[in-house]
Amino acid sequence: MVIPTQYPVMVIGGAEDKVGERKILTNFFNSAGGTQAVIGIVPCASQEPSVVGDRYRRIFTQLGVKDVHVLDIRRPRECDEDRWLELLDRCAGIFLSGGDQVRLFNFIQGSKFITTLKKRLKTGTLVVAGTSAGAAVMGEKMISGGSSGESPNRSLVDLMDGLGIIPELLVDQHFHNRNRMARLLSAIAANPDRLGIGIDEDTCAAFKGDGTFQVIGKGSVTIIDPRELTHTNYRDSGDNSPLSLHDLRVHILSEGDQYDCRCRSVCTPNLEMVSKL
């Protein structure tokens, strides 16, 4: 069944509203097909998958989804068991919960499950949303940890491979809330071929099928675009030395703003929406 996928991929900065207007979750629900959708929750980033899974199950049920499943995958590669692959085939929406992105990666990487998920994304028959850890895994490179309160430097960020759902992204989440600008800058110094995207809590970069995304939610989405980078001392600098990054293009985007990842530019702002903010 081909369904209308308004936002095939939704990258959420964590702590999305779960009790009020639930704007982001409602957008996911609608993108997946609304009340008729089959929705699968993948809570395996969390150490408490049944608690987290149940919470989202209740929310989507309240929104009117009749067919919600928790894909409570408990071990690496368990996702390739027939019961989970069959469920994935039935789902129109997959929601990746928060928790630990390394755990999520280790459970799913290299599986038939992730290959199938990506194939279905390409054919426009699936919507995938990820929040917090579920957002972190979106790129081919992933921030697995780090800290804040220092000049950007190599030791400020831990990097590893991600699931590559949108390969070019280098995602950071809880972004301004946890003061992660220096950490994302450090990650971009290590990977100047990627596009840095820092997403605040209760905020979502909602990707359309055409490589553009729209900002939904309460905070901002920060783009760090190193395509015009003229210099970095990354290769020559020690682990704790301050990094240089010359000529970054940075955008702070808020609700209604649209960004085109292909041509790396902000689309004409929706002035009507802006004036309502």
Added chain:
Amino acid sequence: MVIPTQYPVMVIGGAEDKVGERKILTNFFNSAGGTQAVIGIVPCASQEPSVVGDRYRRIFTQLGVKDVHVLDIRRPRECDEDRWLELLDRCAGIFLSGGDQVRLFNFIQGSKFITTLKKRLKTGTLVVAGTSAGAAVMGEKMISGGSSGESPNRSLVDLMDGLGIIPELLVDQHFHNRNRMARLLSAIAANPDRLGIGIDEDTCAAFKGDGTFQVIGKGSVTIIDPRELTHTNYRDSGDNSPLSLHDLRVHILSEGDQYDCRCRSVCTPNLEMVSKL
């Protein structure tokens, strides 16, 4: 007496090394003329001016300065008393301490003292360094307070007039150390005609007379250049609404890097220095 002023204005991000190599303070000492210099310490940003004044007096004395004075100005406009103006005339270097930038501003704004100081800077017969609060006052607009941990928004930063020693700058200090990127971004949204400069602790933007500065010290200097800004929702946004800022140019600069404020570009990096980092 015209003295060689290598760095007529030194803007220091606070917490400069006072016990080790003292690189930044030594650069100030040298720029002011070394052991033969008359140096004046203005501790009036601090609530404990005699403690702070004495501390810097000891440091500069240890560095070999024979003629060090603490200009312990205790009230607004007291700086225009003859004893302080005469001392200012004799000084080759003025050091503005940390503390509260609003206090410093209120004590010195609109005075003959600040007018004389600026005149002497223009004629190349004075070196002025300011650290922390002493750095904050450098621009014509000044960040007087604010917070962090939120998406950039109007209420995240308090703004007022500064002393305008380098008018176009909008300075923030203890920059990455206190996670102030969102606050400086919010300040720039309100003042897109300024150049945002965030200076880390024990780090200095050392301005030459020609509008360029060099980075000295342990951390980084962050430039937020809104000259190519294509859109901001600042005017239309509520106090707590997330701000949009499209097409900022951002540079992360570290020791040895040079930036030209006139043409708003990084000067060719000193590769020899970079490779030593």
